[in-house]
Every structure is written in C-alpha cells, then in structure tokens.
Amino acid sequence: xxRWKRLAPVTxxxxxxxxxxxxxxxxxxxxxxxxxxxxxxxxxxxGGDAQTKFLDSVEAExxxxxxxxxxxxxxxxxxxxxxxxxxxxxxxEGPDVTELGNTETQGWAAxxxxxxxxxxxxxxxxxxxxxxxxxxxxxxxxxxxxVPWYAGVRAVYYRTDWFAEAGVKPPTNxxxxxxxxxxxxxxxxxxxxxxxPGNSELPFYSFLWGxxxxxxxxxxxxxxxxxxxxxxQKAVKFxxxxxxxHKVAPPAAAGWNEVDARTQFATGKAAMAFAGSWQGGAMxxxxxxxxxxxxxxxxxxxxxxxxxxxxxxSDIAIWKDSERAALAWDYMTxxxxxxxxxxxxxxxxxxxxxxxxxxxxxxxxxxxxxAFATAIQxxxxxxxxxxxxxxxxxxxxxxxxxxxxxxxxxxxxxxTADAATEMESILNAK
Amino acid sequence: xxxxxxxxxxxxxRETPARRRRRRVDHLPYLLLLPCLAIIAVLLLWPxxxxxxxxxxxxDSVRQLRGDREWPWVGLANYAQILGDPFFRTVLRxxxxxxxxxxxxxxxLGTLVxxxxxxxxxxxATFVASCVMLAWATPALTGTIVWKWxxxxxxxxxTWLFNKLPDGLSTALFGxxxxxxxxxxxxxxxxxxxLTLVVVWHSFPFIAVSVLxxxxxxxxxxxxxxxxxxxxxxxxxxxxTFPVLRPVFGILVVLSTIWDFKVFxxxxxxxxxxxxxxxxxxxxxxxxxxxxxxxxxGLGSAIAVILTVILLVVTALYVRMVLRQExx
Numbered sequence: 001x002x003r004w005k006r007l008a009p010v011t012x013x014x015x016x017x018x019x020x021x022x023x024x025x026x027x028x029x030x031x032x033x034x035x036x037x038x039x040x041x042x043x044x045x046x047g048g049d050a051q052t053k054f055l056d057s058v059e060a061e062x063x064x065x066x067x068x069x070x071x072x073x074x075x076x077x078x079x080x081x082x083x084x085x086x087x088x089x090x091x092x093e094g095p096d097v098t099e100l101g102n103t104e105t106q107g108w109a110a111x112x113x114x115x116x117x118x119x120x121x122x123x124x125x126x127x128x129x130x131x132x133x134x135x136x137x138x139x140x141x142x143x144x145x146x147v148p149w150y151a152g153v154r155a156v157y158y159r160t161d162w163f164a165e166a167g168v169k170p171p172t173n174x175x176x177x178x179x180x181x182x183x184x185x186x187x188x189x190x191x192x193x194x195x196x197p198g199n200s201e202l203p204f205y206s207f208l209w210g211x212x213x214x215x216x217x218x219x220x221x222x223x224x225x226x227x228x229x230x231x232x233q234k235a236v237k238f239x240x241x242x243x244x245x246h247k248v249a250p251p252a253a254a255g256w257n258e259v260d261a262r263t264q265f266a267t268g269k270a271a272m273a274f275a276g277s278w279q280g281g282a283m284x285x286x287x288x289x290x291x292x293x294x295x296x297x298x299x300x301x302x303x304x305x306x307x308x309x310x311x312x313x314s315d316i317a318i319w320k321d322s323e324r325a326a327l328a329w330d331y332m333t334x335x336x337x338x339x340x341x342x343x344x345x346x347x348x349x350x351x352x353x354x355x356x357x358x359x360x361x362x363x364x365x366x367x368x369x370x371a372f373a374t375a376i377q378x379x380x381x382x383x384x385x386x387x388x389x390x391x392x393x394x395x396x397x398x399x400x401x402x403x404x405x406x407x408x409x410x411x412x413x414x415x416t417a418d419a420a421t422e423m424e425s426i427l428n429a430k
Numbered sequence: 431x432x433x434x435x436x437x438x439x440x441x442x443x444r445e446t447p448a449r450r451r452r453r454r455v456d457h458l459p460y461l462l463l464l465p466c467l468a469i470i471a472v473l474l475l476w477p478x479x480x481x482x483x484x485x486x487x488x489x490d491s492v493r494q495l496r497g498d499r500e501w502p503w504v505g506l507a508n509y510a511q512i513l514g515d516p517f518f519r520t521v522l523r524x525x526x527x528x529x530x531x532x533x534x535x536x537x538x539l540g541t542l543v544x545x546x547x548x549x550x551x552x553x554x555a556t557f558v559a560s561c562v563m564l565a566w567a568t569p570a571l572t573g574t575i576v577w578k579w580x581x582x583x584x585x586x587x588x589t590w591l592f593n594k595l596p597d598g599l600s601t602a603l604f605g606x607x608x609x610x611x612x613x614x615x616x617x618x619x620x621x622x623x624x625l626t627l628v629v630v631w632h633s634f635p636f637i638a639v640s641v642l643x644x645x646x647x648x649x650x651x652x653x654x655x656x657x658x659x660x661x662x663x664x665x666x667x668x669x670x671t672f673p674v675l676r677p678v679f680g681i682l683v684v685l686s687t688i689w690d691f692k693v694f695x696x697x698x699x700x701x702x703x704x705x706x707x708x709x710x711x712x713x714x715x716x717x718x719x720x721x722x723x724x725x726x727x728g729l730g731s732a733i734a735v736i737l738t739v740i741l742l743v744v745t746a747l748y749v750r751m752v753l754r755q756e757x758x
Contacts, residue, residue: 082721082723083721086492086721086725089492089493089496090492090495090496091496092496104723107723107724110724111491111492111493111723111724111725112491112493113492190610192611199705250583250610250611250612250613251611251612251613251616252583252584252611252612252613252614252616253611253613254613254616255583255613255615255616255702257702264584269584386724387724389723389724390722390723390724393722393723394704394718394722394723394724395707396705396707399705400705400707403616407613407616407617
C-alpha cells in the first residue's frame with residue numbers, strides 16, 4: 001500500500017507529461033520553400049466526371065509550358081467556401097488559384113485575400129472581349145482582383161403541358177404572368193402557379209429593375225438606397241401580392257430560397273419557377289421527366305419588355321498569399337481561353353463570358369437556352385462596394401423586406417422604408 | 431503556480447511533523463488533476479482569455495488574426511455598440527424567455543419521466559429508459575434535420591396530419607383546412623415553439639435519468655410512511671421526494687440553464703442559417719456578427735463575453751441558493 005502511494009505521484013507526472021506531449025504533437029510541417037512542383041487550385045461545388053475531364057485537359061495544355069508542375073484540384077462545396085477562405089486566410093495555407101462566386105470577389109478583395117491582377121489582365125489580349133459588366137464586378141477601387149470564368153442569368157422555367165391545358169401562352173408582362181399563374185392553378189388543383197423564392201434576392205432584382213428602380217446609387221461619397229421610391233414599392237407590391245393577394249404561391253414561400261422553389265417546380269408542384277440555366281441539371285436529377293415538359297421565357301418587365309437580369313457567375317482569382325503568382329496566371333490563361341471557356345460553360349449549362357461567343361446563334365436557337373440568351377443581353381449588377389455583402393448575405397435586407405410583407409408583419413411602405421434606412425446605414429458606415 | 435507552492439510551503443512550515451506527513455500525501459489529488467488542468471488551460475482558458483482580449487479591439491480583417499496587421503485598441507466601444515443597439519434587446523429577450531421556458535419544460539418533463547421509470551417494473555423500465563436515451567444519444571444536428579423534415583411545408587408529417595383533420599374542425603379551430611404550403615417557421619412565436627419542442631426532446635432524457643438515479647438513493651420507507659399517513663402522490667413528491675433530491679435538482683437546473691442559454695445547432699438548422707434575424711438569440715448573434723462576411727471578430731467576441739457573463743451570474747445565483755438551502 002505504502003509503495004503504491006509513493007509511486008502514484010510519479011505515475012501522475014509521467015501520465016501528464018505524456019498527455020501534454022501528445023496534445024502538442026502533430027505540428028511538424030515545415031516545408032516553406034516556394035517550389036514549383038505543385039499548383040493548388042480550388043474549385044467550387046461537387047465536381048463531377050465532366051469537370052474532372054475538362055480540368056485534366058486544361059492541365060495537359062498547361063503542362064506543355066510547365067512540365068515540372070503538377071496541378072492539384074480540390075473541390076469546395078459552395079456553402080463551405082466562406083469558412084474555408086477565412087480559415088485559409090487566418091492560417092496562411094491557401095490555394096494558388098481559386099474559383100469564387102462573382103458576388104463575393106469584392107468582399108474577399110477587401111479582406112486582402114486576393115492578388116491584384118490588373119497588370120496581368122490588361123496585358124492579356126483575349127480579356128478585352130469579356131462582357132464589361134462581369135469584368136467590373138470583379139474590381140475593387142479600380143483594381144482587378146478576379147477574371148470572369150462563366151456567366152449565368154435567371155429566367156422563368158414553366159410547364160409547357162400545363163400551360164397548353166390551361167390555354168395560356170408564356171407571359172410577356174406582369175399582368176399576363178399573374179393571369180397565367182391563376183389559369184394554370186385553377187386547372188391543376190393542389191399546385192402553385194409560381195414557386196416564389198420569397199427568401200432570395202436575385203430573382204427579385206429583375207422585378208425591381210424592371211419597374212425602373214435601383215437598389216442603391218452612389219452620390220459622391222455616400223450611397224442612397226432606391227427602395228423608398230414608388231417604383232421599388234411597385235416591385236415589392238407585385239412580388240408579395242403573388243402570395244397575399246393573388247394566392248398563386250403559398251405563405252411558406254416567405255421562407256423559400258431558390259433551391260426550395262425550383263424543387264417545387266421540378267417535382268411537379270408548381271407551374272413556374274425562377275432558375276438559372278445551370279440549375280437544369282439539378283432539376284433533372286430531382287425528376288428526369290421534367291425535361292420533356294419544361295420551357296423557358298425571360299423574366300418579364302411590367303410593360304412587355306424583358307426585365308434586366310443579374311449577371312451571375314464565377315470568377316477565377318489568384319490567392320494573395322500564393323508564392324507562385326506567375327505560374328498561377330499562366331494556368332488561368334489556359335483555363336480562361338476562349339476555346340476552353342466555351343467548352344466548359346456549355347457543359348455546365350452556363351454561358352461563356354466572351355461577348356462574341358454569347359451573341360452567337362448557338363444559344364438563340366436552343367429551346368431552353370434562347371430565353372437565357374435574351375436575358376444576358378441586358379444585365380445589371382448589385383452595388384459595387386465590398387459592404388454590399390453585408391446587406392445581401394449577413395443582414396439579408398432585401399429578403400427580410402419581402403418576407404416581412406408576405407408574412408403580413410409590415411406594409412409595403414413601412415418595409416421598403418425600413419430596408420432603405422438599414423441599407424444606407426450599412427453602406428455608409430465608416 | 432509559484433505563489434501556490436510558496437503558500438503551501440509556508441503553511442507546511444508552521445505545522446507539526448505529524449501533520450506535515452499527512453499534508454504531503456494530500457498533494458496527490460493536485461498532481462492527479464495536473465494533466466487535466468493543463469489540457470483545460472490550453473484548450474479552454476487560453477481561448478477564453480483570447481476572446482476577452484479580442485473583444486476590446488477592432489478586428490474586421492482575417493489578416494489581423496494572423497498577426498499581419500495591428501489590433502487597434504477600442505476599449506469598451508464594441509460593448510457600447512452592442513448594448514446601445516435596440517436589436518440587442520430583442521436578442522436578449524429572445525434568449526432569456528427561451529431559456530426560462532425550456533428549463534422549466536425540460537425539468538418538468540424529465541422529472542415526470544424519472545418518477546415513471548422509478549415506478550415501472552424492471553423490464554418495462556429498461557425498455558422505456560432505452561427509448562428515452564435514444565433521443566439523448568441522437569446528435570443534435572441529425573435530430574434537428576429530422577425535425578425540420580417533420581415540419582416540412584409540403585411533405586412533412588405534421589403538414590400531412592393537419593391535412594387529415596376533418597376540414598370543418600380544422601377551419602373552426604385554426605381558420606384553414608389546407609395546410610400544404612403553410613409556413614411553419616414563418617411566425618417567430620411558432621418558430622420558437624418548434625425550437626422548444628426540439629430542444630426539450632433532446633435534453634429531457636438526461637434529466638429523467640439523473641432524477642431516477644437520485645430516486646434510487648432515496649429510502650423507499652420514507653415514501654411508504656408518507657403514503658401510510660394518507661399523503662397523495664402530489665404531497666409525497668413535494669414533502670418527501672423533492673426535499674431529499676433538492677441538491678440533484680439544483681445541479682440539473684444549473685446545467686439546463688447553461689445548455690439552454692447557448693442553444694445553437696438546433697436553431698441554426700431550423701432557421702436555415704443566419705437569415706432569420708427576428709429569432710436571433712445570443713449565441714447565433716455572436717456567430718453571425720463574427721463570421722458572416724464581412725467578419726467582425728471584435729464585435730462577435732464582445733457578444734460572446736456578454737453571454738458568458740450572464741451565464742456566470744445565473745450560475746452563481748443558483749449555486750448560492752442551493753448552498754444556502756443546504757445550510758438550513
């Protein structure tokens with residue numbers, strides 16, 4: 001017994017030392033040397049055979065110039081990306097090249113995550129043909145932090161069979177849209193006329209811009225929200241009336257995002273849904289037969305002209321901490337070359353970013369892509385400031401404004417006024 | 431650490447040799463605690479100190495965390511900004527009311543199930559306890575996703591059940607007969623009701639089993655004697671069981687309070703992220719401020735510190751109450 005008591009402290013000390021040592025172990029990575037044997041590329045999404053094959057062909061092309069460099073591609077799920085970027089930035093171990101959503105480029109540029117590629121971009125001849133709105137969207141304070149890779153706009157997917165049964169044609173203005181939704185809903189009880197993504201902002205902006213309003217405009221040094229104008233109120237009223245007055249979308253739509261809404265359409269519960277051309281694949285996954293009965297038309301304006309669409313898509317950027325910027329740029333010019341861009345964008349259901357490619361007849365004659373090809377001719381952007389991401393993603397000002405009206409918590413006037421105040425306080429914060 | 435050894439050294443010097451020998455043996459518990467303390471210090475105390483330190487700085491760039499940029503000292507400005515924001519009052523109200531309701535419901539349900547388990551026969555008790563423990567064993571994330579599906583607006587079980595109600599009855603009670611497309615999470619009150627259901631479902635098994643363990647240690651003669659004297663179940667519980675188990679209840683209330691004040695996973699999943707600001711509570715508010723782009727680590731830290739201080743105060747009050755009752 002006595003011997004045990006004397007041994008116990010020793011055992012305790014040995015045990016604690018062992019524990020502390022194991023806890024501290026596993027931090028022995030010390031390869032700092034900037035070797036060119038490896039180029040790390042982060043791609044968004046889940047990947048897939050088509051994308052892997054495409055990226056292999058890009059690597060083969062790139063290796064002609066840099067045979068000693070291996071390209072390592074890692075896929076990051078879209079929703080994980082912000083966390084992954086923050087961790088990479090905080091830990092100092094990031095990629096060399098990364099894809100990122102084009103609404104996020106400015107925010108990450110402001111966080112000093114991305115390298116300034118202005119000189120490289122300006123000296124690159126093919127870059128001159130890229131759609132100017134997309135190029136502008138990847139700038140911060142006049143400097144280029146990303147290069148557009150592919151582009152997409154939203155349009156309306158609709159059920160051609162149900163429309164035929166109800167005897168309505170694809171609408172070209174707001175009134176026709178409501179009438180069509182009501183007609184189909186009457187013919188098909190238990191379905192919704194429109195799967196309204198009440199908790200999403202990008203489809204709504206087409207209605208806002210269609211009504212002639214702006215999200216926010218810069219006046220000298222300060223931003224002014226366009227939400228408390230009669231035009232904006234008209235758009236909010238139309239959007240929310242779809243649920244509250246016309247009842248062509250359910251109250252639950254207040255909480256739907258675009259994926260929720262398009263799933264309603266894909267699974268045969270709604271006659272119309274807003275979606276981008278790239279989302280066709282996901283809808284077909286939900287319901288392979290939907291392809292036989294879907295058609296598309298551009299989001300209509302109030303008066304008969306197609307409404308402007310948000311120019312969405314993806315950018316490619318060089319990570320600021322990368323020690324292989326020159327190598328990274330060489331990879332980008334292969335990836336972003338006109339020929340590769342067209343090849344890749346088409347396989348995803350997106351558009352290439354080059355003006356001449358977009359306006360070519362290939363898209364205008366396609367049954368589904370024609371509506372998108374029309375929409376991409378008339379695009380607009382969300383306010384160009386790194387603070388926009390806080391309005392859009394963190395405080396979700398627009399989504400909250402629309403939801404509060406749909407839920408009956410606020411009138412259109414009150415909701416738009418509140419949203420305008422909140423937006424201005426965020427955008428003009430020092 | 432050094433002051434501690436000095437102090438014990440001085441104390442030892444003043445004592446008689448016999449007592450000193452006993453003293454030496456008393457070091458053992460501290461030595462055994464050492465590895466644990468070291469790990470807690472590294473994994474808990476250090477980050478805790480870091481959060482407090484961060485809350486006094488303006489931190490809005492990841493590069494500052496890396497040490498590439500300076501940390502501008504702002505004193506209490508972060509706290510002033512949060513406490514001065516009317517939104518904070520909404521968040522605090524949500525947090526406190528939610529915690530109160532959940533602690534009460536969890537304790538009541540857990541105690542009732544504990545009493546039931548105590549009365550059941552061996553086989554039945556094992557069966558019920560296993561079922562109940564399954565809820566406790568379900569990871570918060572998985573469990574909440576299932577609950578979210580149960581309340582899905584189109585294909586959820588609850589929506590289906592309400593649709594099965596006779597139309598007349600449903601209209602008379604709720605003013606609607608078609609529940610497809612009804613937004614279960616639209617109304618903040620409804621959201622909190624569902625969140626309460628999920629959180630209570632997750633946490634009552636622990637209370638039940640702890641109460642059961644306590645009950646097993648109560649001599650049954652006491653209760654039998656009370657029953658013979660003509661006391662009903664209500665009276666037996668409040669006059670015999672509860673006073674005996676008071677320390678157990680004290681600890682359980684403290685633990686529940688801490689858990690319910692910092693509910694995060696369930697809320698994050700049910701609300702679908704950090705979009706629904708009207709249902710924010712302190713923990714998700716802190717997370718959203720700190721990590722949603724653009725990051726505001728200083729502000730987020732300050733909210734986390736406020737939450738911690740509230741919890742410390744609540745816990746201290748409870749502990750004092752329990753100790754005082756012990757003395758009586």
